[in-house]
Amino acid sequence: MSSGINHQVGIKASPQAIYNALTDVGALARWWTTDTRGSGKKVRDTIEFWFADFCQKFDVKELEPARRVVWKSPRGQGCDEWEDTEVSFDLSTDDKQTLIQLRHTGWRASTDFQGHCSMRWAVFLLSFKDVMERGKGRPYPYDLEVHYR
Amino acid sequence: MSSGINHQVGIKASPQAIYNALTDVGALARWWTTDTRGSGKKVRDTIEFWFADFCQKFDVKELEPARRVVWKSPRGQGCDEWEDTEVSFDLSTDDKQTLIQLRHTGWRASTDFQGHCSMRWAVFLLSFKDVMERGKGRPYPYDLEVHYR
Numbered sequence: 399m400s401s402g403i404n405h406q407v408g409i410k411a412s413p414q415a416i417y418n419a420l421t422d423v424g425a426l427a428r429w430w431t432t433d434t435r436g437s438g439k440k441v442r443d444t445i446e447f448w449f450a451d452f453c454q455k456f457d458v459k460e461l462e463p464a465r466r467v468v469w470k471s472p473r474g475q476g477c478d479e480w481e482d483t484e485v486s487f488d489l490s491t492d493d494k495q496t497l498i499q500l501r502h503t504g505w506r507a508s509t510d511f512q513g514h515c516s517m518r519w520a521v522f523l524l525s526f527k528d529v530m531e532r533g534k535g536r537p538y539p540y541d542l543e544v545h546y547r
Numbered sequence: 548m549s550s551g552i553n554h555q556v557g558i559k560a561s562p563q564a565i566y567n568a569l570t571d572v573g574a575l576a577r578w579w580t581t582d583t584r585g586s587g588k589k590v591r592d593t594i595e596f597w598f599a600d601f602c603q604k605f606d607v608k609e610l611e612p613a614r615r616v617v618w619k620s621p622r623g624q625g626c627d628e629w630e631d632t633e634v635s636f637d638l639s640t641d642d643k644q645t646l647i648q649l650r651h652t653g654w655r656a657s658t659d660f661q662g663h664c665s666m667r668w669a670v671f672l673l674s675f676k677d678v679m680e681r682g683k684g685r686p687y688p689y690d691l692e693v694h695y696r
Contacts, residue, residue, distance in 0.1 A: 401550045405669070406662035408694040494695040499662050513555035513648050520554070520669030524691070542673070545557040546643040 402483070402503035403516045407523045408495035411530040413464040416496055419530065420467045420487055421458075429526040429535035438467075445469065449538050452476075456485065465489055479511055498523065517544040551632070551652040552665045556672045557644035560679040562613040565645055568679065569616045569636055570607075578675040578684035587616075594618065598687055601625075605634065614638055628660055647672065666693040 419425035427434040433448035447454045454476035456469035467487045471480040483504040525535035568574035576583040582597035596603045603625035605618035616636045620629040632653040678684035
């Protein structure tokens, strides 16, 4: 099994503000995809991330306020290669910032498509940073293209 | 062992132009770090990437024109966690672009620092894309900060 995707970004915002943004569909819509539905506030809630006609669902698996958010991609509810994968956001601080450690784990293989997703996660984390620091991100469909379709 | 970093980016440029840029220190200086020394043109050449007083060296391990470039980080010649790791750039095309698959493999563990490097590679690949498509990248020290120091 592949160890998956592992990204770290530093954001000038409190861990509580970042945690709140990761559990609120309105806030998620400001950096990942504008069409975000469902709820991310409680364990076992389901969030729906829509990209045009495609929906990627995540079930909320763990929540620790101001510290950790974990989602799990259920079977048949999104991208095939993401089935049963988990996305975790671990928050820590130093004197200058809150650090988000995003890990997307449980991939069956380290495919070319994983590399595409890795770049997309990086771009969306930069979008998240821009929302938190400057009030404006680049969620889908306004995201920076890493691959021409 | 961790599978490491795996990123894919699509660039509107020919594989030969991208290959040339990956083997020329002047071109590397336009997207990774402005202070790039040595040579990347032949197998066993050594490239030096300087970040202020810190130097990361890579030996050129494989070269396949318009297809593949592989570097290896020698022991004691850069970042500890990068010792013996390899960076490969695999080039392929579709009708719209050349795809670069960057893999940075051989990490001993999937650490928080790896997540930092993963974001930095993503930012530098976007810088490389900007150089090839628009003539101007953001090499260190002009790179987009992913972590406040």
